[in-house]
Amino acid sequence: MKNEGRFLKNPTNKRKRLHIHTELQIMGFVVPILNRDFDEIRQEVRGRIKEEKWQRRLVLIIVSTALLLDNMLYMVIVPIIPDYLRRIGAYKVKYSYQLTNDTVGSENGTEYFVSKLHKIKEYESEDTSLGYLFASKAIIQLLVNPFSGALIDRIGYEIPMIIGLVIMFSSTAIFALGQSYGILFFARSLQGLGSAFADTSGLAMIANRFTEEAERSKALGIALAFISFGSLVAPPFGGVLYEFCGKPVPFLLLSFVCLLDGFMVFMVIHPKTQRAETGERIKGPTVFRLLLDPYIAVCAGALVTANVSLAFLEPTISKWMTDTMPTVTEWQIGLVWLPPFLPHVLGVYVAVKLLKRYSQISWLLAAVGLGLEGISCFIVPFATTYTGLIIPLSILCFGISLVDTALLPLLGYLVDTRHASVYGSVYAIADISYSIAYAIGPVVAGTVVANLGFFSLNLIICLSNVLYAPALSFIRSVYSYKPFENDFDGDYKRDVSFNESEFYGSLENQHFDPKQPGHQYAYDQVLPKPPVPELKATLEKYVKYAGVVADSKSQLFQTERFVEHFYRTEGPQLQKRLEEIADQSSNWINHFWLKTMYLENRVPLPLYSNPGYAFDDPNFHSDNKDDMFKYIALFIQGLFDFKAVVDRRELPSDYSTGMFGGSLMCMEQFWYLFSSYRHPRLGVDTLERVDTNTEHITIYIMTVMKDGKIIDRDNLAKQLARIKFMADKSITSNHWPVGFVTAVNRDKASLAYKILEKDPINRKSLEDIKRSAFVVCLDESLQSDKMMSKDHPASSSLSYMISTVNNRWFDKTFQFIFTEDGLCGVNYEHSVAEGMPMFKMVDHALNYIISKSLNIEILHYTGYGKQFIKSINASPDAIVQMALQWTFFKCHGKLTSTYETASLRRFKQGRVENLRSATPETLNWVKQMENENASMAVTGYGIDNHLWALKDISLQMCDIMPKIFSDAMFRELFTFRLSTSQIPWLPDNAAVGYGPVVDDGYGCAYKLSDGSIKMQK
Helix, strand or coil: CHHHHHHHCCCCCCCCCCECCEEEEECCEEEEEECCEHHHHHHHHHHHHHCHHHHHHHHHHHHHHHHHHHHHHHHCCCCCHHHHHHHCCCCCEEEEEEEEEEEEECCCCCEEEEEEEEEEEEECCHHHHHHHHHHHHHHHHHHHHHHHHHHHHHHCCHHHHHHHHHHHHHHHHHHHHCCCHHHHHHHHHHHHHHHHHHHHHHHHHHHHHCCCHHHHHHHHHHHHHHHHHHHHHHHHHHHHHHHHHCCHHHHHHHHHHHHHHHHHHHHHHCHHHHHHHHCCCCCCCCHHHHHCCHHHHHHHHHHHHHHHHHHHHCCCHHHHHHHHCCCCCHHHHHCCCCCCHHHHHHHHHHHHHHHHHCCCCHHHHHHHHHHHHHHHHHHHHHCCCHHHHHHHHHHHHHHHHHHHHHHHHHHHHHHHHHCCCCCHHHHHHHHHHHHHHHHHHHHHHHHHHHHHCHHHHHHHHHHHHHHHHHHHHHHHHHHCCCCCCCCCCCCCCCCCCCCHHHHHCCHHHHCCCCCCCCCCCHHHHHCCCCCCCCHHHHHHHHHHHHHHHCCCHHHHHHHHHHHHHHHHCHHHHHHHHHHHHHHHCCCHHHHHHHHHHHHCCCCCHHHHCECEEECCCCCCCCCCCHHHHHHHHHHHHHHHHHHHHHHCCCCCCCECCHHHCCCECCCHHHHCCCCEEEECCCCCCEEEECCCCCCEEECCCEECEECCEECCHHHHHHHHHHHHHHHHHHCCCCCCCHHHHHCCCHHHHHHHHHHHHCCHHHHHHHHHHHHCCCEEEEECCCCCCCCCCCCCHHHHHHHHHHHCCCCCCCCECEEEEEECCCCEEEEECCCCCCHHHHHHHHHHHHHHHCCCCCCCCCCEECCCCHHHHHHCCCCHHHHHHHHHHHHHHHHHCCCCCEEEEEECCCCCCCCEEECCCCCCCHHHHHHHHHHHHHHHHHCCCCCHHHHHHHHHHHHHHCCCCCHHHHCHHHHHHCCCCEEEEECCCCCCCCEEECCCCCCCCEEEEEEECCCCEEEEC
16 A cells, blocks of 8 residues: 555656556455555566575576476477478388288188288388487587586586577577478587587586585486476477477477577576676586596496486387387377386485485485386386386386486585586586487497397396496495584584594504504595686775775775786786796695784784683582593593594595585694694794604693503593692792793794703703693682683683683693683694684594583573574674674774685685675675675685785885885785684584784674574674
8 A cells, every 4th residue: 555655645757657456355354465566576576586595496497497498309309300301301212022922811711822012112221310310419419518518617607508598499490490301410419519508507507506415406306307307298299299280380389498498597697797796716627637536437427327228218119119019009109208207206306305314325326226227127128018118117217317316416516525616517527428328329229129139228228237336336435524514604513423433443552653654635635726816806806895994085096096006017927926836836825824814923922813712611620639630631632532533644524514515625734733833933933843743742741642552541640630739839939931931922932932942951841842742731720810700701711711821832732721620721823723623623522521511601692593594594694794893883983804714625725715794885794795705705716815925925026015015005904903703613612712913903703503693702
């Protein structure tokens, strides 16, 4: 009714608009259900289309339609072309005569022989010509797919889909109007070109839009059902229309649908707009490189084997039915493949349901499918009735559906976890597999039947399927590494359900032997290098971010001038040098980022750099200090148990979740957790590596291992108690904590270190600290400590972890802190690794000693959590970032450069990039975070690492630093007053945090749970 009022108040509106008012009468009440003008409806439809949920549905509809059309076009010619080619005189005709003696009965009951001469009409080379015509599509598709896959990876999925549909439209129209064998052959070949683009881009588009394994399996299963339906319904569809309407009609109808589907792609998905928003794309591996991956090669072989049965039987079974089942009519022969469509759909449904519940049985489903195909093909020649034939054909189609539904999603998973998450080339391999089967089927099958018989053909198919099925057991090992929550989304869950020894072994029996060479961690070798962003793209984003924090238009104008000058002068040279460095190194980012972010930074490590993590309450509160020492002893044993796994390179791989879910993560950070030391130097610190054969920790110096075996808990506890007693006894008011030298400005720390090294005993002590696995800090009770708050104990505990400087050695990677009243935690030096390896290590140690965790009270918002945010199609991380931005603006009246870590571990030696959440699109903040900045950061196309690298290179190559780097705006953009991190792995009862990176800034760590949001600043 609101619209009616608006129009009544505006009677002078000259523009006539169609007004709709529809009412629905329910139980005597009149309810208006639609009362709006067409413009509003159109705007609402456009808004819905832009929603990710509707985008995915539309993509599935468009792709399924394209696959349906392609397979209908492939099979629709089966009942049409043989008869049509005969009618138009495409073959040379020759006649032969055959003399037969027929028995004839007379009226009186006697029989006698009559010789008859029969005239037989033969079409020269008909079988061969039909075979080549049928196979030409698959042959062209097979040849084009390697190139179409690479092109799709380069330019995206939508434009190739449009190209494919346009080509399919053209080929189908030519087929409708063509009246010679040559034109029909050309049209059929052209269809193969279109299919190479449409099929591959369609499957890749589904894999790209449906990132969760269960959703991807379901979506690809639906697409497979349309493929099957197209193949099975096309012959009766074409036969009926050809019989009653003529040859052009079925092809013209299909060409019209092709055009309509292409129009939907262009109008709905907007390929140009989407490409502009996503920016640079990841470079994926080529088809040939992917085929070198044994897992992908085995899957491709299975797809070929599974589809050979259908490709061989379709062109041969009609003639066999005519010869062996004389009572079967032509229409029954044409419809013989239609009933098996239902088992095919059933197979898709069963496979999707099983994969949703048991995601690691893809190989088993495919093997069962191949086995069913082999058995059914063996049975087919023994069928004597029409119904008896449909049964094995139904089993055959059920088996094919199991294979395809299991392996197509697995190909996407393999690319996600072992390569780069671009899908053009891998689904080109799938299309190649189908094309191989359908290219050789029409040509080879007829020859085999002519020379060996129909039974021999089926026996060959049976043996190939049954013998290949065991090979699929090889791909079961792709799931042998346990995924770990490691991205923007997902709660951390401590896994206590598995047997520790199954993954980690027994420390007493299997500790790392330094004399034995470590195993190379194979999967790290297939990780791609991070890309070097294009200079122009980075500078455009830089100007955009500068507009957020600029105080005035004149300041922004000056920055734009500096950027333009840099792009025309020094920029290209520096970019070229950076690309040369990238070619020569595994990870160009670390070449600059580690030094800029950490080692050059002169601020003290506590508060400004080293984060802290307060553990769950261990519950050893007791007047008896033995409880504390026994707990610490067990914790130390747990850490060395984890160290043994790391040293043997047996740690299960991590996989990302969220936006780029399923990507294999680089594990190199884990290898240096216990063998790294940050040495203070003037100007730039050094990150040193020591031997992994470390058998002591730093308290004073305490040996915890002997002959490769860890000391038992009771002896460890006694040593800890003795050390604590000696330390308490030796403390006097004249002692200054020697570890304080690691807590000051880094240049001062370097000078103090040099002074200490002059004494031989000190030098030996410093070397022992450096070579130790970690530091253990034994502190007194904190109940009387002024910094401990009774109202917020967890926050106070965290503050203690990151700010206390007594009894600490901040240069060592890990300091595990224990107090007599039960506070436990860790302070860690951040340049060695990100938070994820530390959390995983601590969790392993806690699982080693405790079976349940107790709640620690901490402030958190419980009005809603990520579950509700997801239900309204928003990003939980974006909501929190928006709240932080709004809070900062309310406090300071403007936005500031914000740092939020985005993991780059999907690349070789990857660390982090900055997400930069302070963007101009504040009003569209949620969508902006999820769709653009996050994807650019985690795929290696953020601006921070790129600009820092260019600045570092300019110091070596340029006499005068480019003004873009000396500009005040550059300093402002890299002054992060708001430093944030999402910690999805954090247990509910623990707290983690860090200090601000600048004096007037904030450090904020947060965790998103299903029903709450927890922040720690």
